[in-house]
Amino acid sequence: MSSQKPLTLHIDFRSGLPIYIQIMNQIEQQVSGGTLKPGAQLPTVRTLASELRINFNTVARAYRLLDEAGIISTQQGRGTYILVKPPPEVEERLREETLEALARQYIGEAKRLNCSNAEIIQKVRDQLKSWKETQLDSE
Amino acid sequence: MSSQKPLTLHIDFRSGLPIYIQIMNQIEQQVSGGTLKPGAQLPTVRTLASELRINFNTVARAYRLLDEAGIISTQQGRGTYILVKPPPEVEERLREETLEALARQYIGEAKRLNCSNAEIIQKVRDQLKSWKETQLDSE
DNA sequence: GAATTAATTGTATCATTGTAATAATTGTAT
DNA sequence: ATACAATTATTACAATGATACAATTAATTC
Structure with missing residues (x-):
């Protein structure tokens, strides 16, 4: 539904770094850098997985860890959003x-x-x- | 018509508890506590859903389960009411x-x-x- | 006032989204 | 080679949303 921007990520399959780590790192960077603003909706696990030509569970894993880290908020059946953090x-x-x-x-x-x-x-x-x-x- | 009181509920989208469970819990609380009295009409599924910014089917699900639990009575075309007296x-x-x-x-x-x-x-x-x-x- | 039409209310079905259990794959050390 | 651990894929499932529908009530028309 709505404001999922394309979210350009670049995955290096030969880097040796796990894909889900690469996803986490780049999303964290974009949050820090302001490219991803609090409240913004991320692509669905399946959409992002499709774009990156990877399995959606790998994206889900990255999302889950980011959620546990307090970076994003994933809600079953609703979507995934950058967490709005008070100062x-x-x-x-x-x-x-x-x-x-x-x-x-x-x-x-x-x-x-x-x-x-x-x-x-x-x-x-x-x-x-x-x-x-x-x-x-x-x- | 109707005596649909506002029915203040608070949904936490991050709690991990399904929304329909949260709705059920809070209505049960208000029934047990006497805030919702027997015979009182609940908001329509669409009204409550609109207030909570969720899909009305999620409210309908909570209502249906509460109905099956014998706590409320839902009637198509009429509305939803607190049952006369919980056994x-x-x-x-x-x-x-x-x-x-x-x-x-x-x-x-x-x-x-x-x-x-x-x-x-x-x-x-x-x-x-x-x-x-x-x-x-x-x- | 009765018949018809519209509006309101809950229902049913399926699509979309994230979750979880587990298997298959890959890399690495022995 | 073998075994082990980490990573990724397969699959089924649970929660939510979108849409069309049915039942009831209210409004309109005659």
């Missing part, structure tokens, strides 16, 4: 406030369900425990 | 699922803020402690 100082200031707001929101809803304090805490513990397995987190 | 067993199941969904929601967003597990738990503790005092004004 570091804003992010830091917002972190505390946001976490507190999130906690209050969680507690508020849980209280409406007549959950006890013990339940409310315990459920967070439980879900934190099973978080790694279900999310395949980065660390 | 006790549904109520109990809903409570469990909702609390878990709430916890996961909280954790997911906190994780994205790079909060540690310790922080995530501690913040809930803190806010629980000061809950009574801070809630006196709002109720």
Whole structure:
């Protein structure tokens, strides 16, 4: 749908550098350099793969790693976008406030369900425990 | 016509949770918590989709699943309504699922803020402690 | 007022997009 | 050569979107 610019990348098949690394590097460069602006939509994995004459899963791998690195945002069924990042100082200031707001929101809803304090805490513990397995987190 | 209240939902496109699941969770929360009362009409699939900037089929999917779960009643050509009264067993199941969904929601967003597990738990503790005092004004 | 037409609402189907499990390929060290 | 690890490809799947459709209600026309 819309604003996928061509995104010119050059893949060197003889460089020895894995293709997905080359894709990552060049996208990172274009983000740093301002060629790719926050919010811009990247080509779909299949489109880019077709242009580069490679498999779409190789592009998907690059996208996934870039997503985990916080460079882009991939959304199943929707597309892939350059991540809009707030400035570091804003992010830091917002972190505390946001976490507190999130906690209050969680507690508020849980209280409406007549959950006890013990339940409310315990459920967070439980879900934190099973978080790694279900999310395949980065660390 | 209609008493379709605005129904404020918040969708996080980066959470990894499917949009239709997020819609389901939040509607369930509001039903359990009493914000959405039996008989109340929900926004049409197109209206809600427009507000959330998503495809109306995604809303329809959430509505259909909520319908199958016995929480709402969707009627082609008429609209979608909160069911008269969720049976006790549904109520109990809903409570469990909702609390878990709430916890996961909280954790997911906190994780994205790079909060540690310790922080995530501690913040809930803190806010629980000061809950009574801070809630006196709002109720 | 009844019949007809338009508008509104949910439904069904398929295309598009990213995901995941796993196999095949390639490079490299032994 | 063989074995191993890393990379890429194959395949099936899940989530979302686009489009056409059916059911109900509202509006129009006579």
